[in-house]
Amino acid sequence: MDGNDFITSIVALGGVPLILGLVQLFKPFIKDTRYYPLIAVSFGLVINFIAGWALGADVPSDWITALFNGIIAGLAASGLYSTGSTLKEGSAADKENPLHEGERHETD
Secondary structure (H helix, E strand, O other), X not given: OOHHHHHHHHHXXXXXHHHXXXXXXXXXXXXXXXXXXXXXXXXXXXXXXXXXXXXXXXXXXXXXXXXXXXXXXXXXXXXXXXXXXXXXXXXXXXXXXXXXXXXXXXXX
């Protein structure tokens, strides 16, 4: 792995918190939570394409790497958001679904 590949990987991984922050900024404008992962992937693509351009990507393989790094960073950010939301809800999510493992519902 040469220096340029290393820097590209660092940009992809380092972009995850940035993407998460940008999605948080857009939350007041977009109420439908189904669009958050799409927004995260879009930001990941934009950030990694800008990074590819700034690092002097000139061959198609560099742009394909930027594309995949952007998708992975966006998906990682949306997964991190989902995990954080789940942890934040905690026992509140359990209260909404009172049926626990091993219990039977009346209609079963």
